[in-house]
Amino acid sequence: MWLAASLLIFMLAGAHDLLIMLKLIGETPAWTPLTSVVTTLCMSVVLGLRHARSVRRIERFNLELAEGIERARGELATTLEREHALALTNSACRTACRSPTTCMMGWAVRWCA
Numbered sequence: 839m840w841l842a843a844s845l846l847i848f849m850l851a852g853a854h855d856l857l858i859m860l861k862l863i864g865e866t867p868a869w870t871p872l873t874s875v876v877t878t879l880c881m882s883v884v885l886g887l888r889h890a891r892s893v894r895r896i897e898r899f900n901l902e903l904a905e906g907i908e909r910a911r912g913e914l915a916t917t918l919e920r921e922h923a924l925a926l927t928n929s930a931c932r933t934a935c936r937s938p939t940t941c942m943m944g945w946a947v948r949w950c951a
Contacts, residue, residue, distance in 0.1 A: 844880035848873050 851869035858866060 840884045841881060844877050844884065847880075848877040 848870075851873035854863075855868045855870045857863045858868060
């Protein structure tokens, strides 16, 4: 919006200077040389503000992404611990079931079930 407003000012100054050249209005100083500098400064400010806003959005996104990654790492660590414990339990069951004595006593069946 501000960028369009600064360009509108430049267009109005151009129209003013055109009217001077066509001698439709009296001899007054031309506005185009002054407004071109002002328009350039306004455009620089507007683009600088947009850039700063975009950088802040990117920084917020990076923080959210880092938090999401840490949360995923925590979930993965929990899942890996659970899988490891399950693998140890299964290994113990297999070892216990290989022994005929423990299988006959029903210990492995109760523990592994």
